[in-house]
Each structure stands twice: as C-alpha cells, then as structure tokens.
Amino acid sequence: MNLQLGDVQTTALIPLAVKASESRRKNPRVIDKKAVEIVEAIGIDISKYDKFMSHEGVIARTIMLDRQLKEIIIKTPETVVINLGAGFDDRFSRVDNGKILWFDLDLPDVITARKKAFPEKERVTIIAGDILDPSWCKPVQEALSERKTKPIFLAEGLFMYLTMEQIRTFLNVLKENFPCGGTLIAEQNNKLMVKNEKFHDTVKNTNAHFVSGTDSGQEIADLVKGFRLVEEHSFNEEMKKHSIRGKLFALLLPKMNDRWATFEW
Ligand SMILES: C[S@@+](CC[C@H](N)C(=O)[O-])C[C@H]1O[C@@H](n2cnc3c(N)ncnc32)[C@H](O)[C@@H]1O
Numbered sequence: 321m322n323l324q325l326g327d328v329q330t331t332a333l334i335p336l337a338v339k340a341s342e343s344r345r346k347n348p349r350v351i352d353k354k355a356v357e358i359v360e361a362i363g364i365d366i367s368k369y370d371k372f373m374s375h376e377g378v379i380a381r382t383i384m385l386d387r388q389l390k391e392i393i394i395k396t397p398e399t400v401v402i403n404l405g406a407g408f409d410d411r412f413s414r415v416d417n418g419k420i421l422w423f424d425l426d427l428p429d430v431i432t433a434r435k436k437a438f439p440e441k442e443r444v445t446i447i448a449g450d451i452l453d454p455s456w457c458k459p460v461q462e463a464l465s466e467r468k469t470k471p472i473f474l475a476e477g478l479f480m481y482l483t484m485e486q487i488r489t490f491l492n493v494l495k496e497n498f499p500c501g502g503t504l505i506a507e508q509n510n511k512l513m514v515k516n517e518k519f520h521d522t523v524k525n526t527n528a529h530f531v532s533g534t535d536s537g538q539e540i541a542d543l544v545k546g547f548r549l550v551e552e553h554s555f556n557e558e559m560k561k562h563s564i565r566g567k568l569f570a571l572l573l574p575k576m577n578d579r580w581a582t583f584e585w
Contacts, residue, residue: 323362327527328481329430332407334522335477337366338378349562350382354410358437371521376566377578380558381507382411384580385476388505389415392472400463400471404451405478408434412444421463425449425456451478452489457497464500471502480509480530484543487532491544495585504583506540508552509533510575537581550582 325332339352340359359366389411393399399420403409406424416422422444426434431448438446445463449456464471473494479487494504511533518524534540541549555577556570569577 323364323433325429325433326427329427330526331477331481331523331528332405332426332430333364333366334369334374334526335378335382336408337369338375339382341366341370342375342379349379350386352410352414354413354437355408358408361437368525369522372565373569374520374522376559376562377555379562380555380566381476381578381580384553384555384558385474385505386411386414388580388582389472389474392503393417393420396469398467398469400460400467400469402460402471402473404473404475406430406434407477408437409476410438411474412441416443419443421445421467423447423460423463425451452482452486452493454493454497457493461497464498470500471498473502473504473506475504475506477507479506479540480514480532481528482532484532484539487540488543491540491547491585495544495546501585503550504547504585506537506581506583508537508540508579508581510578511535512576513578535575537579537583540581541583544585547583547585550584552579552581554579 336355336358339350339355342348342350343352343356393415397417397419401420402423402425404425406426407430412422425447427450428448431446435446445459447456509530514530514533517530537549537552541547556574559566560570
C-alpha cells in the first residue's frame with residue numbers, strides 16, 4: 321500500500337505502529353490484527369513510531385477507552401459511536417456487540433488509505449471530512465433518528481493538534497448539530513507537553529505539532545456554554561500497572577501524562 325499523508329495525518333502511524341508491535345508480543349495487552357496487517361502492507365519501518373513512552377501511553381489509553389466504551393455499550397446496546405480522527409484504529413472490532421452503529425471520520429487522505437485496508441462492514445460508515453466542517457454530521461443525524469439514543473463521540477490523539485479556538489468551533493458543531501445532547505470522550509494533552517514537544521519520543525519524528533493542551537478538562541468545558549466535564553482520568557492510572565518506568569513516571573511527573581476527559585452537553 322502506497323501512503324501519502326499530510327503532516328498531522330502522519331501521526332496516525334504512531335498508534336498503528338504501537339498496536340501492531342504490541343499484537344506481535346508473546347502476551348499482548350491489546351490485540352489488533354488489522355494493525356499488523358496494515359503495517360505489513362505499507363512496509364514502513366515502524367521503529368521511529370514505536371518508542372517506550374508512546375507505546376505504554378497508547379496501550380494504556382486503548383485499555384482505558386475500550387473499558388469505558390464497553391460499559392456504555394452494555395448499558396445502551398444500540399449506541400451510536402463516532403470515532404473522530406479515526407486514523408487506522410479498529411476499536412469497533414473490539415467492542416462490537418452486533419447492534420451498535422459506528423462512524424469512522426478522518427481527513428480525506430487518511431480515509432483513502434483506510435478504505436484500502438478496511439473492508440466495508442455492516443453498521444460501520446467511513447466518512448472523509450474535517451471535524452470542523454459540519455457536513456459530516458448528516459449521516460450521523462440520520463442514524464440517530466432511527467436509534468433514539470444519544471451519540472458517543474471519541475477523540476483519541478486529536479485535540480492536541482487543534483488550537484483552543486478550533487476546539488471551540490468543534491464543540492459548537494456538536495451543540496448545533498446534535499441538540500439532543502451527547503457524550504464526548506476526548507484525550508487531553510497537557511500544557512507542559514506542548515512546550516516540550518521536541519522531547520516527545522515519537523511525535524518529534526513527524527512534522528506535526530502540538531498546538532494546545534490543558535491542565536484540566538474544565539478548560540475545554542468552559543469554551544462553550546452547555547458543556548460539562550463529567551470525569552477525567554490520567555493514563556497513569558493504567559500505565560503504572562505495567563512497568564517500573566510507568567510507575568516512576570506516574571510518581572515523579574504525575575501531571576505530565578495525557579488524560580481521558582468525558583464531557584456531556
Ligand atoms: C494521532 S492520530 C490518532 C488516530 C486514531 N484516533 C488512533 O488513536 O489510532 C490523529 C488523527 O486525527 C486526524 N485529524 C487531525 N485533524 C483532523 C480534523 N480536523 N478532522 C478530522 N480528522 C483530523 C489525523 O488525520 C489523524 O488520523
């Protein structure tokens with residue numbers, strides 16, 4: 321597979337590389353066969369995208385979000401999930417209960433590549449679009465009108481590549497196009513990491529830049545009236561269970577790691 325991706329789009333190769341390499345381990349904590357298949361098909365050297373801290377961070381966030389989403393799906397089996405900035409993520413396969421509806425949304429060049437790797441699936445819609453441009457909302461609104469459930473939006477590895485003003489625009493897209501309300505689960509980068517991006521072990525190997533960060537998800541909720549922060553969890557909560565370095569990182573630099581923040585409107 322020949323890949324031609326823009327700067328921010330290239331960051332999708334980081335979680336892809338991590339999940340492929342983890343899946344090849346003897347006792348994988350996350351199994352993503354699709355990631356292994358794609359990495360083999362594109363034939364790239366994944367070593368620059370698969371460094372220790374990024375690896376442990378992606379594995380921690382994957383375990384945490386899979387768990388949170390499975391709990392939501394058990395409570396609401398007909399859930400509609402929109403995976404924003406989906407990259408090459410295959411979370412649908414890990415959480416599917418045979419009933420949910422799923423949307424994978426990303427910028428056009430990523431979607432062109434994604435469509436080569438992911439066969440069409442029942443209940444999954446792939447959309448090429450920019451999250452800031454509301455034209456992607458229509459198919460989701462149609463699905464929701466049949467389901468009568470509130471949508472769940474996921475933003476994994478996305479907000480740090482948007483300015484706070486762009487995040488505000490995006491929250492307004494959600495509020496205006498989904499007036500019924502919904503849940504947004506968004507990864508939060510911290511402000512220190514924005515200043516120190518040259519030390520990030522894998523993003524420094526791309527041309528992408530962190531352009532925003534928060535010390536608390538409340539800063540995101542405050543951007544648009546009607547949004548509230550429900551809960552927030554550092555990746556440290558999971559990462560410290562898996563290695564001494566993860567434990568030390570959580571102890572010495574507790575605020576440095578990313579967090580999962582859940583919002584409702
Ligand atoms: C770090 S990757 C994360 C991919 C995926 N969520 C994962 O964890 O495997 C960030 C993704 O966000 C996408 N992205 C960035 N800005 C976007 C925008 N404005 N609209 C849609 N997707 C965007 C990129 O193209 C890229 O695929």
